[in-house]
Amino acid sequence: MASSALAKPRMRGLLAKRLRFHIVGAFIVSLGAAALCKFGVAEARKKAYADFYRNYDSMKDFEEMRKAGVFQSAR
Incomplete structure (x- = not known):
């Protein structure tokens, strides 16, 4: 009975x-x-990159880095 x-x-x-x-x-x-x-x-990430490069001016950024002394060859 227990097995059933x-x-x-x-x-x-x-x-x-x-x-x-x-x-x-x-x-x-x-x-x-x-x-x-x-x-x-x-x-x-795609949206952040698009927003950054929408009004990015590379020459302005270069001039700021040059004035800060980041580059040794460009004075």
Whole structure:
């Protein structure tokens, strides 16, 4: 009577069933991480670079560095 109370564990196909579940979960998590990286980091960095170079004057920056003594060959 005690042996009939416990159901036998299902062992056949258990690995395949768990792998299917975990592979789908890993795929969804990796897509989420990639989207977060693209929109959270890459797009923000692109926008920051575009904002910086929108009104960047390289000659003005060169003159300021030259006056500060950064360059040894340009006086």
